Amino acid sequence: MSGGSALTIFLGIIGGALSGAAVQLFRFDADDRNRRVEELISDIQKVADLATEYWHKDSMSGPYSVMEDSLQGVQHRISILIHDVFPSSSARFPEIDKRLADFIDIVTGGDFRSPHRQKDAERSLAGQLRATELILAVRKARRKYSPYPAALNYKIRLVTKMIKIHLTGTLMKIKRFILPPDNQ
Secondary structure (H helix, E strand, O other), rough: OHHHHHHHHHHHHHHHHEEEEEEEHHHHHHHHHHHHHHHHHHHHHHHHHHHHHHHHHOOOHOOHHHHHHHHHHHHHHHHHHHHEEEEHHHHHHHHHHHHHHHHHHHHOOOOOOOOOOOOHHHHHHHHHHHHHHHHHEEEEHHHHOHHHHHHHHHHHHHHHHHHHHHHHHHHHHHHHHHHOOOOO
């Protein structure tokens, strides 16, 4: 095997390994984002279900402070998760912020925490509807936000070229010292 073909094979192995590592890093990031989106969707549905139960009963049915605290706590977590999963969501995805505001207004608006609250079937149903709208907006944003297909290919090509250029330069320097000069 000549020095040139060994160098080519070596560069191919190194380039392939580093490209594979880059793909795995991007895939891990995508999987992590998808996991957080599913967690977000689960929390939205949890709040909608709690709100349905809450608004189907009046304040005379029993103490609801734990349920009220749970509703507000999970709502806060939803807000944090949205801004974690979709950084700068207000600018890039104004629909999410609008849907979130509508959802929070329906779930904890009106006579929420009022000692004389009456049951409100319309608000109960509206909470489920707003939750569905918010979930659809989150899923739509996830598809739009995912930068992986185009950016991933570009980054892999860029990293691969940089690695090949660096390795080629380094190996050419090593080749001059290790391999005997070609007789021409």
